[in-house]
Amino acid sequence: MSCMLSESSAKLIEADDASSVQVSLVGGKGAELAHLRAAGLRVPPWFCLSSEACREFLGVHGWSTNALAQTSEEARQTALAELAKASLAGTWVDPFRERVRAMLELSGAVVVRSSANVEDSAQAAFAGQFKTELGLTDVEAVCAAVIGCWLSLFADHAIRYAETMKRVNDLAMAVVVQQFVPADVAGVLFTMNPTTHDRDQAVVEAVWGLGEGLVSGLAVPDRFVVARDRSVVATEIGAKSRGLYWNPVQNKVEERANPRYFCRQAALSEVQVDALVEIGYACEQRVGCPQDIEWAICQDRIYVLQARPITA
Template sequence: MDKSDVGVVGGKGANLGELMAAGFRVPDGFAVTADAFRRSADDLGPDLDPERMGKAVLAAGAAPEVRAAIAAAYRELGEDALVAVRSSATAEDSATTSFAGMNRTLTNVRGADAVVDAVVECWASLFAPRSVAYRDEHGLTDEPAIAVVVQRMVQSERSGVMFTADPVTGHTDRVVVEAAFGLGEVVVSGAVEPDTYVLAKAGPTVESVRVGAQTHKIALGADGERRIDLPADESARRVLTEAEAVELARTGLAIERHYGVPQDIEWAIADGATWIVQTRPITTVDTGEPLVSGLAASPGVAAGRVRVLASPADAHRFGDGDVLVARMTDPDWVPLLRRAAAVVTDEGGSTCHAAIVARELRVPCVVGTRRATTALRDGAVVTVDGAAGTVTAATAPPPNPPCA
């Protein structure tokens, strides 16, 4: 399965299959398709209100052939495998609707019968008041359907969430990592104050660290999950080293490049290995389609105001941190290149002067767009991704004021 199979295995299942196919480390598992839900709920009657429908789904359970298929797939993971059973609605994890926390997820499930029962609970959660209200709020009027992902549990020593754009400011040149000890449910549920690591995509490099106040962690024991209170010295300790934060950001940026849009990623570290347990587009950051595309000339991501210049003589119009947009550059442009957040040109290739100097100065650069000087509006705020060769509309202004 891959990202095109949302209608079959839901958003979560489709994205996890896509990640596995692309070579990212994802826990083993399988998906119970939306069709399996429909077959099991086929005789329940379409006219039931949501509350009665949820109860009817629980009472009916899984159709016999569906129950047998789930049990067989579970046994392939191991007779007593410990798994997470996670809802994967067909409208979930899209570019506009995350369904974050709306439908059920059950962790530390063991045994074929328990897994089947957990799948049915996920199905029923599709009709819970919060899920119904969420669909209404987003105008989702199609008949709801839900798939379920069953994944081997990761014995997380540390875990959390990573955004490959700042979800608050909309800045796309940052990676924000939240991290906690133990299982990641304490982060997504808001049970503790996690560490927050903000990294510049260029590098990536750590820009700031805020150590959270973590009173406890959730760990896996012989009888399932257990809460462990943290002593003061451990509570005040950083969850990630700088090197680990950078490596996480690199993984996040690789996933973002694969999808082409900023991602909301759940991760877990166990026995020195980093696992990706979910990814989806950041629904609160509107990057849109590229305004222009060209050749990747100098890596890095930067945002700034477009300044379309015909020659270096127009330097008086250029402010520090602006994005230099020109037909082509030559050595006379170097003083402006040093002050630019990024450089975009109509012409040239990866060996042209603009590309070479930009790489030396570590300034993101896109060349050979053919139309940047006419397609980009002077004064508009854009994000330049030098590795992807794209210029997109930015959702928030950079800190420097506009140049008169």
């Protein structure tokens, strides 16, 4: 089923565009990536499909964002099932497809991330509420993932959370397309201890392979607690018995059992822990509040994948 969007100008926003920091257009995740890039941090190349494309997509099917969010669960599920069958079409689609194709030629695979306007604020992170697709290697898969990200805005759990946060009347979804990093080690960094809320401690968690192995609960991570003076005050070596890895031959993410010595060995050196904490404090200083940062290391280079304020 194909939907014809209205004839409109391209809705692509590049990382260095002035509008790349406008949350209303690129969402919380997109705006944060723009700030990280402006701070000189190593962020994988990315661009954004603005929230206007989502509004237009819904509009040609007779829905507005508010109407779909506020209708009954039964009616919403019926509408989402129909919308999931739709295809991208319109004047912006060819430039979008070409931009995706160019990124795939450079990197081989991309990540498609939801970026809602209500995401990653200091009041409500909405972390884990929306959709991310990893390791996509062809244009059609990216187009399908874009629609999947749009529709994840209206998943029952996301709507319930939006209602709890009193944001259900203020929803918009952009999509970030970002170069995929086939991480050797990945994890999260908190510039405030999330357990004790100690502002003088940072916490780094790390697993072998992709960070989704940590986020999904597949792997028990290593945990490093670091004082503000950058001394490591506590280290816990997690089991890390399994991990998620990129298979470059089959072009897919796969789960693997880690070698036994991986389970006993720290995934990060002291130098890497120190470098990550330095990056974290640079992010915190720029935005003015404690940060929750997703990072990856590939071929000894540290990449910042995304960051958000730590919420209460």
